[in-house]
Amino acid sequence: MKYFQKIVGENLFLSPICIEDAEQYTKWLNDPAVAIPLGHYKNMMSLSNEKKALEGLTTEGHNYAIILRDTERLIGNIGLFDINHISRRATIGLFIGEAEMRGKGYGAEAIRLLLKFGFDTLNLHNIMLQCDSDNKQGIACYKKVGFREFGRRRSSTFKNGCYLDTVHMDILSTEF
Secondary structure, eight states: OOOOOOOESSSEEEEEEOGGGGGHHHHHHHHHHHHHHHTTTTOOHHHHHHHHHHHHHHHSEEEEEETTTTTTEEEEEEEEEETTTTTEEEEEEEEEEGGGGGGGGHHHHHHHHHHHHHIIIIOOOOOEEETTTTTHHHHHHHHTEEEEEEEEEEEEEEETEEEEEEEEEEEGGGGO
16 A cells, blocks of 8 residues: 555545655646746756655655545645644645646645644644735635635745735634
């Protein structure tokens, strides 16, 4: 078995990252539809660099592969990072790499699973995220799950020849 059902939902589960998936991650992170919203498009993502990055993700924070339950197909990645156990806060990040899997609710389900784990198991109180203001689909997903915008950093990201705001959102354990 390549994947392990660490955190299980209705349609998917979160599994520890498998370094053997480096080629798939490299493909996704070189795809403008994935890389531009993540802010990685300017970076050269080679297979060897991605293997090193995945090795780092397996040893720090709580980073997971998003796997469809019925087919055990890898569709993306989600993680909690910058965890501060004293202040009980962390940052969440995710992407759905498979284009045909976007807009089907998998991102929202993965976020809910990781929020529940973060609040109930890791005893976190505040989980935040940041994204570019042009990420309308992502912002709608985050709001659907319960995140609220708490601020913006104006004209802080240069993308495709123009400046965009960085949107900061968070959710408290008492709101989840």
